[in-house]
Amino acid sequence: MSDSRQSKTQTIAPADSAALRKPSERELAWEKNTLQPTLQKNPERQAEFTTISGYPIRRLYTPADLAGWDPDTDLGQPGEPPYTRGIHATMHRGRLWTMRQFAGFGTAEDTNQRFRYLLAQGQSGLSTAFDLPTLMGYDSDHPLSEGEVGKCGVAISSLADMEVLFDQIPLADVTTSMTINSPAAVIWAMYLAVAEKQEADWKKISGTLQNDILKEYIAQKEYIYPPEPSMRLVIDTFEFGAKNTPKFNTISISGYHIREAGSTAIQELAFTLRDGMEYVEWGLRRGLEIDEFAPQLSFFFNAHSDFFEEIAKYRAARRIWHKAMTERYGSKSARSYALRFHAQTAGCSLTAQQPYNNVVRTALQALAAVLGGTQSLHTNSLDEAWALPTEFAATIALRTQQIIAHETGVPNTVDPLGGSYFVETLTNEVERGAWDYIRKIDALGGMVAAIERGFPQREIAEASYRYQRELDNKEKLMVGVNAFVSEEKPLEILQIDETVAHRQAARLKKLRAERSGDEVARRLSALRNATKGKDNLMPFIYDAVKAYATLGEICDAMRDTFGTYEEVAIT
């Protein structure tokens, strides 16, 4: 194994590692007596085998691949550093992962019904998808919201909508994840206001705010403000959360979207963890103590199709985070340096063609996440290359997790793949590849600087184009797409019509008429003033939310000071 091999995630030099291997006499004898005659008779299917990320995979892994690898230090014990085997001593024997299906469409009423249905089906946590206007900080009746209200998620324009969304759902008992980034502080304030109304103790409620703006600039592109004020808002939520909601994950540092944008597994891992380090550094610069806010940082990874590469990625992630937190930032608390993550199966792997095959893809991807030691999991629905899932499709997706949990036996032992020559080697190699990228980003001056120079964006665009070429050339196959093609009948899918937008507009009109306009104006003006200083903005946002200022009004108050961000598009 050599470092030069890991530094190239795009151009692969597969021979390097072989050159440094010292196979045993017995392995050499096998090569001569058994392998060579076989290859002469039956050549292998391909000259080279690679992962879906383009990473070369050897024919066979043996102890020769793990020379210098120490099970005590490199693998360790479950629940102990460096956490290769998982962050809990008993892992899924003690407690299964949280089955957390991402859901959201139409109005708050529509999504509230889906939430209650999913909880009734045995789902253990909630996860909210917001529509694009909400993600971009626009009210449902803003001109730019036209055609987008309730389409990709639920439309939430004010606390009044949030109250409906969680109607009859006890926030004291249910943990909720919210996929919201640029306006995360505002949506979180709405959630906390609902919790307060339900008399749920802020110190006890738990859930996750995605709040990861860096991956928006890198991959998903749902940003409002420039990086500097956006990072201020993130650190404001860290500070507010450390004081007021110690069990709430104030951020979910996300590789998912980076991977969906076409990155390799190593890029996903490296950019996500370097994002995590960037948040830590900004928190420390604010004057927060590392172990005061870092226990509330969580992660979110993709569960893609290349089974072992994904498992190696999760194992390497825990090792890198432990090393970075202890060695770079002096963390002394396991709650900070043990990496907790959510996983979601890969949306970009789903095919519009022969959509029922997606059930199988999703099951295998979910299995990799479970074997990789995930804390929570979302499984995609079979119809998502067409639309948001129907209740039928969403139920199969949840059942897929329940089958893995209760029928396969996979969760009955901790890290069943630990010690596999292949999995351990791949874990080492993925880790080294990620560190190479992390150091490259360090040298660029950190992640914000790297983003401003387009570095991660360019790396991802290259990887995504390379993969598309491989599909076009049939070097990589997708069943039903570029191989084994057949005609299919159309699926029944979920349709969201424009009446959602009309209902939302009517509700907003009523809200604006009924609330105290003076109070809203006063609190928005207090927020606007605070944006010009250095105070934590969360209390001001919370005040505005409680007076039923809308999401758009609050985001506009901040737009006035912060301005908006436009990227330089890289193609």
Add this chain to the structure above:
Amino acid sequence: MTKKIRVLIAKPGLDGHDRGAKVIARALRDAGMEVIYTGLRQTPEMIASAAVQEDVDVIGLSILSGAHNTICPQLMKLLHDKGMNDVTVLVGGIIPEADIPALKQAGIAQIFLPGTSTQDIVDFIHRRTTAA
């Protein structure tokens, strides 16, 4: 030498998922076309104006957000108003099959669904532009 085919790749609406748009932009460029990419969050007005200004033969819209039924007819009307009646408008993205007839009725030349090879899109554009 024949004139290069000019293509505007546009990302309308609020969605920022630009993987498809960027891959197509690059594939068409590699196939010898002149490609202009608008960047994110373009309104139909911005796209129509860019199409006129750049005098393009083809407009490729990438839409994954479900807003296609609103955006496409608006854009087609604006193009018509600006006298751009012979521009070929293509849509790629997440489009339910049930919506396809109405989009074609509105003047969209072709809808490319997930899994389409970039070569199919290149071939389609060549056929359209030589036929015209």
